[in-house]
Amino acid sequence: MTSEQISEGSRPHLLRGVKLKNDQVRKTWVLLAPERYLRLNAVSVDILQHCDGVAAFSSIVDDLAKKYGADRALIERDVRGLLVNLLEKRMLGL
Amino acid sequence: MTSKPPLAPPSALLAELTYRCPLSCPYCSNPLAMGGRETEMSTESWQDIFTQAAELGVLHVHLSGGEPASRRDLRELVAHCARLGLYTNLITSGVGLTRASLGELAVAGLDHVQLSIQDTVAKSADWIGGYDGGFAKKMEVAGWIAEEGLPLTVNAVIHRANVERAADMVDFAVRLGARRIEIAHTQYYGWALLNRSHLMPTRAQSEKAYAEVEARRERYKGQIVIDHVAPDYHAKYPKACMSGWGRLSMNVTPQGKVLPCHAAETIPGLEFWSARERRLADIWADSPGFNAFRGSDWMQEPCRSCERREIDFGGCRCQALALVGDAAACDPICVKSPRHGLIAEIAARDSAEKNEGFIPRRIERAREKSGV
Numbered sequence: 398m399t400s401e402q403i404s405e406g407s408r409p410h411l412l413r414g415v416k417l418k419n420d421q422v423r424k425t426w427v428l429l430a431p432e433r434y435l436r437l438n439a440v441s442v443d444i445l446q447h448c449d450g451v452a453a454f455s456s457i458v459d460d461l462a463k464k465y466g467a468d469r470a471l472i473e474r475d476v477r478g479l480l481v482n483l484l485e486k487r488m489l490g491l
Numbered sequence: 492m493t494s495k496p497p498l499a500p501p502s503a504l505l506a507e508l509t510y511r512c513p514l515s516c517p518y519c520s521n522p523l524a525m526g527g528r529e530t531e532m533s534t535e536s537w538q539d540i541f542t543q544a545a546e547l548g549v550l551h552v553h554l555s556g557g558e559p560a561s562r563r564d565l566r567e568l569v570a571h572c573a574r575l576g577l578y579t580n581l582i583t584s585g586v587g588l589t590r591a592s593l594g595e596l597a598v599a600g601l602d603h604v605q606l607s608i609q610d611t612v613a614k615s616a617d618w619i620g621g622y623d624g625g626f627a628k629k630m631e632v633a634g635w636i637a638e639e640g641l642p643l644t645v646n647a648v649i650h651r652a653n654v655e656r657a658a659d660m661v662d663f664a665v666r667l668g669a670r671r672i673e674i675a676h677t678q679y680y681g682w683a684l685l686n687r688s689h690l691m692p693t694r695a696q697s698e699k700a701y702a703e704v705e706a707r708r709e710r711y712k713g714q715i716v717i718d719h720v721a722p723d724y725h726a727k728y729p730k731a732c733m734s735g736w737g738r739l740s741m742n743v744t745p746q747g748k749v750l751p752c753h754a755a756e757t758i759p760g761l762e763f764w765s766a767r768e769r770r771l772a773d774i775w776a777d778s779p780g781f782n783a784f785r786g787s788d789w790m791q792e793p794c795r796s797c798e799r800r801e802i803d804f805g806g807c808r809c810q811a812l813a814l815v816g817d818a819a820a821c822d823p824i825c826v827k828s829p830r831h832g833l834i835a836e837i838a839a840r841d842s843a844e845k846n847e848g849f850i851p852r853r854i855e856r857a858r859e860k861s862g863v
Contacts, residue, residue: 412670414603414642418576422500422548429578431603431642431671432718434502434550487670487716 402484403454407491409480410450415488417445430488444476448489454480498776498785500548503740505555506537508568510745512558513586515621515851516609518648518683518690520753521557525854531745534564536767538571540743543771545575553580557745560587566595573600580605582646585632586625593632597639604636605644605673610653611663619652621851633667644671649700649722650683650690651842658703665715672715674704676722678730680754680809682852689849691841697722724838728799729806729822736784736808741775749774751781754809758818784808789819793827 403409411417416429417437426437428445437445443464447457458476462469483489510525532540541552552572559565560583572579581596582605606629610616613626620626636643645664649657657674664672676697679687692700701722708717723730733740733752742750747767750756756763763780764773775781783789787800794805805811806822814823814833821828 412642413640414670416578416602418550420548420550422546427550429550429602431644432551432580432605434578485713487713 403477403480403491405453405455407454408450408452409448409454409457410490411445411448411483412488412490417442428488430486440475441479444479448480450490496786499738501544501739501741501775502549503551503553504541504544504549505553505740505742506540506568507555507557507742507744508537508559508562508565509557510854511561512556512584512852513561513622514558514584514609514625515853516607516619516648516682517686517849517851518650518677519852520678520681520683521852522681522754522756523685526746527854531562532747532767534567536747537564537568540747540766540771541568541572541575541577543766545577547772547775549577551578551580553582555582558584558587560592566592566599569596569601570599573602578602583607583632584620584625585629586622588632588635590635593635593639597641601641603642603644605646606633606636607646607648608660608663609647611656611659615652630667637668642671643667643669644673645669646673646675648675648677649692650677651692651696652690654692654696654700657700658707661704661707661711661715661717665711669715671718673718673720675720676701678720678723680757680813682850684813686849687837688841688844691724691838691844692722693842694725694838696842697725723810723824724834726824727826729803729810729824731803732807732810732822735804737775737781738785738804741771741781749778749781751784752809755780757809758812784819791819791821793825793829794821797827 414431418427418429420427426442428435428437443461447460458469458473461476462472465472480489509531510521511528554568559581569579579601580603581601584607608616608629609619616626617623633643645667647660660674661672677683677690683690704717704719737751742753743766744750747765748763749766750763761780761783764778766774790805794800806824808818810824811820811822812818815830823830823834825831
């Protein structure tokens with residue numbers, strides 16, 4: 398899978414068995430997946446909380462660009478980067 | 492005593508719910524001496540341990556054994572973990588599960604299944620596991636897992652009897668719909684150490700299998716994730732065993748003993764504590780056995796001044812003990828170990844052994860041996 402598979406209309410979502418958790422012990426958000434976990438920064442958490450399988454990729458980027466008052470192309474690059482990474486780890490569906 | 496950095500919480504707990512298992516794989520990581528059903532902890536004891544684990548910071552609970560499906564309270568244990576927000580991973584042979592029981596586990600909140608396969612060829616797989624019809628049963632279970640929509644990892648241990656098909660295991664797992672596969676070249680502890688001369692492939696076989704599996708990574712990128720455990724005896728550097736002793740995870744035995752790894756009790760003179768008698772947090776922080784090999788103060792040369800000290804932590808303590816007689820020595824798998832030459836000798840000798848039979852893993856046999 399490559400970044401070309403993420404289109405404007407893709408509806409990204411965490412696959413079953415992949416979960417966001419606010420870890421009270423480590424005071425950080427983590428992404429739990431089979432046999433591993435990833436510590437997440439605030440921006441990644443924000444992106445993944447938008448990935449509900451309903452919102453389209455384009456609208457996720459629009460929302461985040463508006464929220465952060467940032468350049469849309471820059472936000473799109475960040476969102477795409479995270480999602481491609483999770484696609485390759487078999488943690489994300491489209 | 493030098494000052495130590497604050498102790499991070501464990502992220503994983505391997506719960507060996509039982510040593511009972513219908514299979515008898517000759518490379519089993521369980522100890523040679525195993526307690527039977529009458530020695531196992533109760534449902535309530537396990538639930539209390541999981542509650543403490545969640546408070547301590549554990550994220551993943553690996554429900555293992557033996558065969559965890561041999562426990563009749565498996566569904567209750569999964570449900571308890573799910574209520575606590577613990578991520579549950581069922582490590583199973585598949586034998587002992589039914590369509591109904593798997594469905595109940597999914598409803599109870601099971602997050603993931605790791606299913607073992609012994610080979611891609613039924614006859615060989617059943618011979619290795621010592622269980623007729625085991626392979627067919629596993630295929631049926633894999634179908635149920637897919638029907639439930641549960642994520643699947645296939646686990647395959649590689650040794651002389653299946654090394655030619657290591658890469659086939661990856662293709663096979665893709666066909667089963669697995670998201671992950673663990674290809675683990677046999678690690679020689681417990682039963683595998685006992686059976687080493689029947690399991691050891693030649694260097695050429697190991698290297699070919701390793702390269703073929705690695706080549707699958709690119710082919711299946713985005714389709715299946717490959718976790719590849721290298722063949723120790725044919726490696727240059729040791730593995731970072733358990734990602735460091737007492738650093739990230741703990742094992743709890745069916746009887747409640749809390750250990751840094753499967754084989755830790757093979758090291759004489761270490762004191763391990765039981766969750767039946769003490770709080771998990773106290774065991775993690777203060778158990779002499781856990782503290783024995785934390786940090787680097789315990790290290791000898793060449794580890795103490797090695798630039799890889801924080802990468803592989805000196806390798807494996809149990810292996811250092813088993814092969815050179817000193818648990819604090821450099822793991823002889825390491826090319827820097829003064830005893831490294833021993834590894835090539837053992838590997839060459841054991842891989843040349845002609846006898847294909849092995850000692851099957853059995854609780855009864857262990858009892859006979861220990862005279863209990």
